[in-house]
Structure formats: C-alpha cells, structure tokens
Amino acid sequence: MATPVLFIHGLWLHASSWDDWVQLFRDAGYEPVAPGWPGDAATVEETRANPDAVAGHGIDDVVDHYARIIDGLATKPILIGHSFGGMIAQKLLGLDLGVAAVAIDAAQIKGVLPLPLSALRSGFPVLGNPANKGKAVSLTPDQFRYAFGNALTEQESRDLYDRWSIPAPGKPLFEAAAANFNPHSPAKVDTANESRGPLLLMAGGKDHTVPETVVRATLKQYRHSHAVTDIVDFPDKAHSLTIDAGWREVAETALSWLKEQGL
Template sequence: MLEKQVIDGLEVFSCLSASDSGKTPLLFVHGAFAGGWMWTETFMPHFAAAGHPCHALSLRGHGGSSDHQRIDWLSIADYVDDVRKVIDALAVDPVLLGHSMGGFVVQKYLERYPARAVALLCSVPPQGLIAAQFHLLLQKPQLYLEINSILAGNYTDTDTLRDALFAGEADPAMLAEWLGKMQNESQRAIWDMSMFNLPNLFRMNRPPMLIVGAEQDALVPAFLVQSTAQTYGEPCHILRGMGHAITHEREWPRAAALIEDWLASLKP
C-alpha cells in the first residue's frame, strides 16, 4: 500500500511489503522537472512486492514539498541535504536509486556520506551536462529549444514530452497526466550540473554501483552512460529500444528486472 508523509517540508512516498522479508530498503531520487510521484506507479509497487521497503522523496521545490517559490535558487547541495534528511528521519540504510538529475544528486551525496549501494539510472554523468546539451542541440535542435523553454517556466505539450522521454509508444493518458505534474527546474541546479559543482571523484565514497542507460535516450545518450561506467570502473548496462523514462516505457519491467538481479547480488 502506498502511503505519503511530510518530513520537515519534504513529501515522502512509502510502499512497504506485506511482510518483513529482511530485504534491503530502497530510496528513489527523481530527476529534473519531476517529483517523487514518478516512482509510485511502477518501480515502487514492483520492488515492494519483491520484499523491498520502498521510499521516494520529492526534493524541495518539487511535487508536494515546500520551497516552490525558491526553485531557481535551490542547489544540488540542497538536494543532497534533502536525501540525507529523509534517510535520518526514516532511520534506514537504503540503496539509493537516482534517475537523471537524481543520479547526479546521488553522486554528490557520496562525497559527504557513505551508502550501502547506488544505482545510477540514465544519470547525468560526473563530467556534467555540457556534452549532453551539445549532443541534443546537434541531433534534435527543436527539442533542445523546447526544453530550454520549459526551464524558463513555459508550458509544453505531450508531443515534446514523448520525444524527450520515450523511444517507444507512450500512452496518451499517461503523457497528459505527467504533463500536469511536471514543472520547471532550478536554474542554479542546472548550472551546478553543467560545470560549477561537478562530483569530486577523490572525495567520493565508492559503494557497489549499478550503471544503467537507454539506447535511444535523447537527454543522456548511451555514450555518456558508458563514460560514467568507465569513470567508476563499473560495467555499463544499456537497455535496448528504450528512452530516458525507463520507469514508464512499455517495457519498464526489463529495467526493473535488471535492478532486481543486481540487488540480489549485493552482500547483506
């Protein structure tokens, strides 16, 4: 059953298994323009059914969390504080799973705190966003302009959303629902991810990592996911025929199964 609470101004969704299986708890960290809601329909119930207590926060300025009025001034360091605040309040030692910007937040988290293990899903690479931005500008200039328009707080449409996030067919009703929930992102956080606050590899804790990308990801292309894997000396897993929103592609269970196998391989 999905539950929601507010922890010091932060919206936190929880989905717990029917019985205590003793399996590792999971904390999901969402990407830009989104909120904790992006995990609640697919990944959270899936992993809770497999016995993992699941939690997902909405970073400050996102979803049902506070500080929307300060969104453009919020930093990646603020988002790292949010993750730590939720972990402390829930008194859990979770595996961290970060998607897109959330993966970058998780990497910055490792500069300051240890973690049991982390999964970087279509994550902004440790080298930052600039290569991804230039790639998008060259490959899909209209989509690049549309995304910058969203950053400025302007409205978009479901066609743009589909082109940005999905490789295969996407349910129109789901796209419309996402469009109603998505929002502008912090300009400061975007600059942090571009060049001003990149992960310090020498300060990072290095827990077990799972690095996953999508073959047809327009926002974080597969070659950048491969670069992330090379940086951390980890295998790279590229999901064929999928786009950036691996949580909601029609074949999202393939992504979940990959994560589930990795979780099972971790030492207790």
C-alpha cells in the first residue's frame, strides 16, 4: 500500500499551489492529497470570490480539519506543510497523527522568541488592524512580493500572485503573535514527544515572512526530545520556495530525506 502524503498550505496560497509536488510525489510512489483549509473553495477564483468563507478560522480549527481528513485515510500520512501549514504539520506530528513531517518555512510555534522586523512587516497587512482577527485579508501584489517573492523577479512574483494568492483568515496570525503570552495557546506544539515520527525543518535564507532565525529557534524547541529532528537551509530562497521556479530542488530534498528515514 502506498504511503499517503498530506500537503498543508499556509496563509495566502491555495491548496492547488501544491499541484507540482503532488505529481512528483505520486510519481515517486506515494499517495498524495492536498486539501484546502476550512472554507477554501475548489479553485483560486472561487475562494477569492467568497472571502468570508475562510474568515474566523483559527489554528485549532485547521488542526481539527486536517485531523478529520487523516482519520479518513487508510494509514497515517507523511505531513508536508508550508508556513502556517508547517506549524499545523508539527502540531499533527506531535499528536502522533503522522509518520513523519516536513515543515517548510514554518510559522513560529509557542516558545520561539525571535521576531525579526521583516516578519512583522510581512504580517502587518493583518496585524496592523485588530479588527482583522475575525476577517479574511488579501495581500496586494506589492505585499505579496515582500512576503513571498523578494528573491524573485518582479514578473515571477506577480505571476505567482495572480496564479495562487487567495484571502487568508487573520485569526491564526493573531494567535501566533500572542502565543508566548497565552499558556493555552493553540500555537503550542508537543515538542517533547519522544514517540513521534521524524521531523525535517526547512529554512529559506532570504525569507522575510519566516526568517531563518525563526526556524533555527524552532529547532531548539525540540531539544528535549530524542526523536529525529533535522534542518536544511536554502540560503538563496525566500518564502515562495514551494511554488517558484526552484520548487523542485526543495521537493526533491524532502523526498531524499524521507527515503533516508525509510519512508
């Protein structure tokens, strides 16, 4: 039986942004699925047309949503998430709902202290207005370029924006921003779990949204567990690394690591 792979997107990208990864992993013998977040429509255009459907969903809602999807799979999946999807993947792995996880430029979990200025600027379109907590927020092309496409040409960034960008719920960003002040934060991950499957953290050296310092601080949160926790850096890549012209290098690195884990 082929091992299922569950792809989890982050804020501002539609689930179909994983299409190339899905095909690559299927060709490699896995059984990949890439469902959207609660409220996401089947297409980018439909999701843009009804932003209220995604508004108000927080981290716990998204975790529960994917946990129900996992419950419908034949076996526990490999989890691969980008940005907030990387945080969700870590939470699901900590709950022993996956056999392994790859967290790519993952949003900061509770306990991670660095908050670089570029990350604040990337989140400002949401965090700049407290009313956005219950709303869905879209990025402008310029905001997308800063948050995702800063290592790309202006044209490639605009092309990716036009193809994949969707409204995102503001709530997860507010929850993550307040995580270290909330003892019951939904951004808390069971980093001490000794029985969980292996975890690979990926960092983009030019990422404005989740800078490498945040990913390395996340790695330190796992120091109390002997379960496999690895990290790989892509020095010249930004937050667009899963969808831009260099996506295959990232995907093949994930595949190679999974093979090393015997998965």
